Amino acid sequence: MKPTLINDKMVARLQHCDNRVNSDFNSPEELAEMxxxxxxxxxxxxxxxxxSLLSxxxxxxxxxxxxxxxDLATFKNLCYNILKLKYISGQPPCNNPRAHSVIGDRLFYLLSDHEPLISWFSQLMYDYEVKYSEPSMANSAGNYSLQLALALQGDIxxxxxxxxxxIETPPKNWTKRFLVDSQFYLALAxxxxxxxxxxxxxxxxxxxxxxxKDWDEGAFTQGLIGTSAIIYSKLAWRYGYEIIVDSPYLPKEWIPVQPLENYEDEFDFMKAFPI
Known part of the structure; x- marks a missing residue:
C-alpha cells in the first residue's frame, strides 16, 4: 500500500528525494565513475x-x-547498503570511520535489521563517546549517541x-530537548x-x-517521518516490546525487527568488504 502524504511539506520533501535520485549527478554513468x-x-x-555521496x-x-x-525488502536492503558504505569508510585503505558523523544516519542503520553491521555501529559509537560514560555526565552533549549505543549493546x-x-537534574541548555528521550530510556530499562x-x-x-526537526531529521527525512520515534520503536521491539504508535510519520511496516534472508550489495566494489 502506498503511504499517504498528509500535507504539502511531505509532498515537497518526497519531491526533493526524487530530484536527488534522478539528478544528472547520479546518472548510471556518474555512479559507475564514482x-x-x-x-x-x-x-x-x-x-x-x-x-559519502553514494550513501x-x-x-x-x-x-x-x-x-x-x-516494497519493504528493497527498502530494507537499501538501508543495509547505507550502513555498509559507512563501514567501508572505516576499513583499509580509507581508515576513516568518522564516528561523529555516523550517528546522523542512525535511522537507516536500525531499519536495515542487519545485526553484524548494527553491532559494528554500536561499538563505534560507544568507543567514541565512552568518555561520557559516568551517569553524572548524562546531560553532556555526548549523551544522546552514547545512550543509543548502550541500548543497542544491551547495557540496560x-x-x-x-x-x-x-531526568532528576535536567539541563538548562539546548540538551534539555532530550528529556523525552531519557524518559523513553528509563521506561525501557x-x-x-x-x-x-x-x-x-x-x-x-x-x-x-x-x-x-533540525536535530532529528536530514535532507531526505524532514517532514516525512519522525526519526526518533521510529528509532525508539525499533529499540522497543529489539527488547521484546511490540509497540507500534499510529502516526503518518511512523511507518508501521518498518518497526518489527525482521532481518532479510539475503542482503545484496548495491555496488560491485562493496563485495570486497565482507562482514
Whole structure:
C-alpha cells in the first residue's frame, strides 16, 4: 500500500528525494565513475568523499522507493547498503570511520535489521563517546549517541542510571530537548511499556516534530517521518516490546525487527568488504 502524504511539506520533501535520485549527478554513468575511482584505491581520502555521496544518494533512493509504494525488502536492503558504505569508510585503505558523523544516519542503520553491521555501529559509537560514560555526565552533549549505543549493546542498567540522572537534574541548555528521550530510556530499562509508548507518542506530536526537526531529521527525512520515534520503536521491539504508535510519520511496516534472508550489495566494489 502506498503511504499517504498528509500535507504539502511531505509532498515537497518526497519531491526533493526524487530530484536527488534522478539528478544528472547520479546518472548510471556518474555512479559507475564514482565506484571505479573508489575501487582503484588511488586516493583514499577522496574515496571517503565519494562513499559519502553514494550513501546520500541511497538515502534519497530509499525514501523515494518507500513513499512511492515500494516494497519493504528493497527498502530494507537499501538501508543495509547505507550502513555498509559507512563501514567501508572505516576499513583499509580509507581508515576513516568518522564516528561523529555516523550517528546522523542512525535511522537507516536500525531499519536495515542487519545485526553484524548494527553491532559494528554500536561499538563505534560507544568507543567514541565512552568518555561520557559516568551517569553524572548524562546531560553532556555526548549523551544522546552514547545512550543509543548502550541500548543497542544491551547495557540496560547503565542506560537506566544515566536516563534517571538526566531526568532528576535536567539541563538548562539546548540538551534539555532530550528529556523525552531519557524518559523513553528509563521506561525501557524498567520494562515500562506504557512509558515507552507515551514517549514515542510525544515524539510524533506536531510540536515535537517541529522543535526537533533540525536535530532529528536530514535532507531526505524532514517532514516525512519522525526519526526518533521510529528509532525508539525499533529499540522497543529489539527488547521484546511490540509497540507500534499510529502516526503518518511512523511507518508501521518498518518497526518489527525482521532481518532479510539475503542482503545484496548495491555496488560491485562493496563485495570486497565482507562482514
Amino acid at each position: 565506484c571505479e575511482k573508489i575501487e582503484s584505491q588511488a586516493n583514499p581520502d577522496h574515496s571517503v568523499t565519494l562513499i 546520500s544518494y541511497l538515502e534519497a533512493k530509499a525514501m523515494s522507493h518507500w513513499f512511492h509504494g515500494g 542498567d547503565l542506560l537506566g542510571e544515566r536516563a534517571e540522572c538526566f 524498567k520494562g515500562d511499556e506504557q512509558g515507552m509508548e507515551a514517549a514515542i507518542k510525544e515524539l510524533v506530536t506536531p510540536r515535537r516534530l517541529n522543535y526537533r
